[in-house]
Amino acid sequence: MSSSEKSVRLSVGDTELTVNPANGCRISSLRIGGTELLRQGERYGCFPMVPWCGRTGYGHFLNGDVPHQLPVNSPPHAIxxxxxxxxxxxxxxxxxxxxxxxxxxxxWPYPGRVTQTFELAEDSLTLAFGVETYGDSFPAQAGWHPWFLRNLGTGGDVQIAFDAAWQEERGEDHLPTGRRLPAMPGPWDDCFGMPDGVDVTLTWPERLELKVKSRAEWVVVYDEQAEAVCVEPQSGPPNGLNTAPRYVTPIEPLEIATTWSWRRL
Known part of the structure; x- marks a missing residue:
């Protein structure tokens, strides 16, 4: 492993963040006052979703009238x-x-560069992406997939609270159908629309309250696993390369940021 691939540790007060660039530039650890917030393991922590988020239907997308096929790594879709x-x-x-x-x-069929930045404070973490092209314009998405521990060891299980304008109806193939529904109670593996920006609160009773905010309008909430829950701000909905393409052009990169802020209870 070269020196550029070693884990990077940021620290402010008693908050510690570890990023592992060699393993997909994921956050492998976020510890607040010695308490780990993220599920541990090489597939977990918090990983980047780029240059698309969630499922791209059947691995297929168009750039204008040019078709592309991505590897189907979560059959029948590319995820x-x-x-x-x-x-x-x-x-x-x-x-x-x-x-x-x-x-x-x-x-990925187009050349370009993705940057990811981390800014840690004692009571917050700001993450940001930039996606730029080296040539042709192309549709792209970016977002984050954190695995927050359901339970921090004491106190109750985490509670997830948010007020979404709509929920994307999920078809049998797990792709949005295009219909928008009123937000339904969980459990969730669902995408929600928040036109005023993502704003989700996670509360671990008697321990910690953490807010996930972003100017992005889309968030996927997943809480069907016993170990962890996911709150995923992203620049577009699942299958958005096809249904809501946001183009990266030579003069307009794709930029998205999210801030996690917390307070102890």
Whole structure:
């Protein structure tokens, strides 16, 4: 492992963040006052979803009238992008800030660069993506997939609270049908629309309240696993390369940020 691929640890007060660029530039650990918030394991923590989020239907998308086929890594669909399976390079690493990048390559059909930055404070973490093209314009998405522990060891299980404008109806193939429904009670593996920006509160009773916010309008909430829950702000809905394409152009990169802020209870 080269020095550029070593884990990077940020620390402010008693808050510690560890990023593993060699394993998809994922957050492998977020500890607040010695308490780990993220599920541990090489597939967990918090990984980037880029250059698409969630499922791209049957691995197929169009750029204008040019068809492309992505590897079907979650049959019958292509899921969560290529960034989590790629070794990123460290651009800078300080005590409380770090930046990483990788160059888009096969199986993604367009050249470009993805950057991810981390900014840690005692009571917050801000994450940001930039996706830029080296040539042709292309549709892309970016977002984050954190696995927050359901229980922090004491106190009750986490409670998830949010007020969404709508819920995307999920078809039998797990793709949005295009219909928008009133937000339903969980359990969820669902995408919600928040046109005023993502705003979700996780509360671990008697321990911690954590807010996930973003100016992005889409969030996937997944709480069907016993160990952890996921609150995933993203720049578009699942299958959005096809249904709501946001183009990365030579003069307009795709940019998205999210802030997690917390207070102890």
């Amino acid at each position: 969560h992008g290529t960034g989590r399976d790629t070794a990123w390079r460290t651009a800078k690493a300080g005590e409380s800030q770090a930046a990483f990048y990788y160059d888009l390559a096969e199986p």
